[in-house]
Structure formats: structure tokens, C-alpha cells
Amino acid sequence: MVKRTSHQSADCLIARPLDAIGDWWSLLIVRDAFDGMRRFGEFQKSLGVAKNILSARLRGLIAHGILETVPGPDGSAHHEYVLTEKGRGLFYVLVALRQWGETYFSRPGEPYTFMVDRETGRPIRRLEVHAEDGRLLFPGDTRLADFRGQQG
Amino acid sequence: MVKRTSHQSADCLIARPLDAIGDWWSLLIVRDAFDGMRRFGEFQKSLGVAKNILSARLRGLIAHGILETVPGPDGSAHHEYVLTEKGRGLFYVLVALRQWGETYFSRPGEPYTFMVDRETGRPIRRLEVHAEDGRLLFPGDTRLADFRGQQG
DNA sequence: CGTTTCGGTTTCAACTTGAAACCATTGCCG
DNA sequence: CGGCAATGGTTTCAAGTTGAAACCGAAACG
DSSP states (O other): OOOOSOOOOSOHHHHHHHHHHOSTTHHHHHHHHHTTOOSHHHHHHHHOOOHHHHHHHHHHHHHTTSEEEEOOGGGOSSOEEEEOHHHHTTHHHHHHHHHHHHHHTOOTTSOOEEEEETTTOOBBOOOOEEBTTSOEEOTTSEEEEETTOTTO | OOOOSOOOOSOHHHHHHHHHHOSTTHHHHHHHHHTTOOSHHHHHHHHOOOHHHHHHHHHHHHHTTSEEEEOOGGGOSSOEEEEOHHHHTTHHHHHHHHHHHHHHTOOTTSOOEEEEETTTOOBBOOOOEEBTTSOEEOTTSEEEEETTOTTO
């Protein structure tokens, strides 16, 4: 599953996540898992992906600790795939990606869906990035600092 | 550049973004662009990617309206690659991915970097998802609704 | 001018992807 | 119990993608 052998990007904390979910299907599988899908067949039908590819991706996601298999419900023979806590951590990535998609990829006249609060059915707010002191930050207002590099 | 020919995922507003940036290199290029890189050679050196691949990815990102070329500074012959507004919209995706990476992929003893407010040098806050009324939402507290589907 | 750097393109082998066929269980039905 | 379909994969093989290296032309450099 590890397809990359040597990539030392300056910033491994983007590169390593991408290694786990940076292919076409993995994030879509995670998205479906958030939507409650658990079975091989459900993913396969929803995504229309070839079974061998789905199989490989599920194995990869499990290897990365994003999904885990649990025994089927009522002692059924087939196991199910569910998100781990690490996998659920991808919620924010999906929200960000989706809001970007809503903004720049939705085409007029197209039946499109958007994220709503499950409780009220109302749209959720846009993501914001805040400084420690609460100030709103925009693209370009951040940089990377190293381990003890608060000072600049 | 469009490598996928037919994918009708139920949720195209995740799938279409992934078509634009869902490969290994594109997001890393965008990340470097946020860091101020503009030249072919800068990206190439930073990422260690093969030149043909970088060339293809840059063309793809331009085709998707994420990067654009601008004439070199002082009338230099070589143009530069800069983020468009759409490209800058990926800020939130990168922050989300990075925070996920910081949480689940950083290894102890490893010199790691994290995002700070450029102005104060202090770490930024974690992303949060909020309902319209301000309530904090967690993974599983949202669902997708269609166009006029506020009601439920 | 001659050389080096920059910004690519071309070439070709290795790897990945995907459609389809295949297979082993399991569940169902009479 | 005996057959049959559905589920959850694996195998196979052609086609497409990737990546290292060689190549190339234009610009900068000395």
C-alpha cells in the first residue's frame, strides 16, 4: 500500500497525511463512511469503483489506522468497516474540501447538496482560522514555525 | 490533465475538488505556493519531483484555475506561478490537513513544524465546525441536504 | 563568445489502475 | 439436505500513469 518510497518534502506533516489519503478514492471512501456506510458492497455501489481497487484502498485505510474492521452485526459472517478516531479526525478536511467545492465547483442549475446541521437542518458556517487570541486569519497570515520557534 | 473519464459519485462536490487536487503532488505544490514559491525550479527543488511530473501538475493546476502564470518580475523572460483566488481558497483544506497531520502523524523526537500566526508567532487555534446558531459541531453532527432541503 | 542555469519536453521502463472473469462462503428457499 | 443467488473478495491482463534520465533551446553570466 505504501506506494511512495522516498519523499522528503520540507513539510512532512502535509506529505504524510497525503500518503494516507491522497489518492482519488480514499477520501471518497471516508466520506461515505461518515455517511454511515460500512459494507464492502455499499462502498462499491456508491462509488462505482472496481472491486480490486476498493479492496486495496480499504486495506490501505486500515493499514493507516483510518478504518478498522468490526465483526458484522448480529454475528453475521461478514465484517464491516468503520472509522477509527483518527478517521473521524478527517471530518475537518472533508468540511474544508466540501466548502471549497461548493464555492468553486458548483454549477448553476445543478442539483447540489450542502452540509447542514443534522439537528436543525440549517447550513453550517464557513470554516474560519483563528489566531490564539481570536483574531480571524486569512490565507497568507500564517507560516510554519519549528518546534520551539514561536519567536520568529 | 483530466485523468478521470466518468465518475458519478453521489457527492460530486467532494469528487470534483479531488479531481483538481487529489493526487500526490498538487496539494504540495499549492502548499509551497502559499509559502511564497513561484518558480518552476523552486518547486522542483523543494519537492524533489521529476520535472516532467511537475510540469504536468502545474499545467493541471492552471487548467483548474488554481494557479496562474504571471510575467517574471523586472521583465525577466521566465514567468512565475502564483495562486489565484480559487487557489488561495485551499488554505482551509491545508490547515485541516495539517492539523490532522500534526495530531496523528507527528512522531516524538522528530523536528516538526506547525502553523503559527505570522504576526505574533503563536500557534493558531484548531479548526472548529459551527452551526448557523454558533453551536459547536462534531463529526457525525452534520449531513448533506439538497438544494431546498433545510427541512429535513 | 563559451558555459552554466533555467525551464521545460521526450523517451522508455516500471508501476498502478481498472474491467472483467473467477472463486469461495454465506444466506436463502424449497 | 440440494440448489441458487448474493456477498466479498482475488486474479488476470490490457491500458494508462509515473518517474529517472537524457535531451534541448533560450537566457543569464563571465
